[in-house]
Amino acid sequence: MAQSSPGTRGVGPTLWSLLLMACVILVVLHLANAVRSEASGGEDLLESTFTTVEATR
């Protein structure tokens, strides 16, 4: 069932696949990070964007 075709023998196909899987993991980590920031962003947004004339001068 899981036999590889002649074109997928050798180091190359495995290397590309492992690199692509690493990319998928990086995407998942990025998404998790973005969602974590969003989930805890309510108060932070006001804090990080509140701007006054006094502070600008």
Place this chain on the structure above:
Amino acid sequence: MSEPLPVVEAKRRKPTGWRKQDAIRVSVVAWLAALWIYGAMRVESDVQPFLQRAWPDATHQRIDDDTYRVVALDESLLGYAAVGTASGYGGPLRVGIAMDTLGLVQSLAVLEHRETPSFFNRVLRDRFLQRLVGRSTDDAIVLGQDVDAVTGATYTSLGLTQSVHRAARRIATDELQVPVPPDERRVVFGLPEILLIALFALGVLQRQLRGRRKRAMRWITLLTGLVFLGFVYNAPFVLAHLNMVLVGYWPEWQTHLYWYILILGLLLFKAKREWNVYCYDFCPFGALQEVMGAIGGAKPRKVRWPAVLLWAQRLVTLAAISLALVYRNPGLTSYEIFGTAFRLEGSNYQFALLAVVVLMSLFVHRPWCRYLCPLHKNTAEGLFDNTRRIARTTWHKVRPARAA
């Protein structure tokens, strides 16, 4: 004897109607619909924390949904507060402003946004909000006139400026009763829009050519896309654009004409083998990979576990769209590395991803497009393209039964 076989096969398949893939597609659509409803029920941001921060020891009297009168404990009028809304890059932006009785914006804060985090942070780092505070009712508060945009974050700059402009205008006309400059809704149509139309036209024209001319034309569109849509304007097609349609945020056409041309071009100019002209002919990141591939001699490579990689690509896309629907934030989960490549903006994970993809592009033909892009035909077909076919099949099954 062997001729009738395909007919028998076709006849046997037809009555069964739904295949396993169809069931998966319907489940995905139902899943996204459920998340859309859940996301729509999420409450809007509250303006009260901003009011308390702007005037801590005062009473805030509500005039209408988005305007407040602020009075001191001795009942003297301190000023007004209002919330302005405009379209940003990923959806509506809400900005609260506090204005004194002389018509000066004393303070402001972003109450809600749907921008891609790295670009929003760039705007904050460039102290863009400081350019808006301190403005008076005499000022136009218009991007490009008296406010300069942050390079590479024009839509966010525009959305913030318009939000402040609208809030200030409302207080000035309704409460302070002072004359304000006329509100001009200017249509933003410049070089990026012209270039995009030209690239779609050249992409379609290229299909009519053959041989060397075809290849030359394709390289022209690819390199133009890379330089202008990539490095100069940083305006590639991203998942956030699609998410905006799914979430239901239709930006104002006057300011987001580029967005409309892009979506319309993708839908209208479907290529023969690809699901759109854009990806094949002038996607800036596709072009970057092809340039790298030309240097390194890249070609389509066989991979192990192709089904695992295909489903990883689809599931990651589904997760990104699902989260965008839940949080009603199209740009939040737009995980592409285009901004990372062309503007050096993004998370550490995106920079690591960019390094791996660019190196792989030397040896593998368009690895991002084929295995990671949320807008590749692997995902677009799997998630959306066949919805219409399923609807048509279902309709044909239901119609005879109704007629009977």
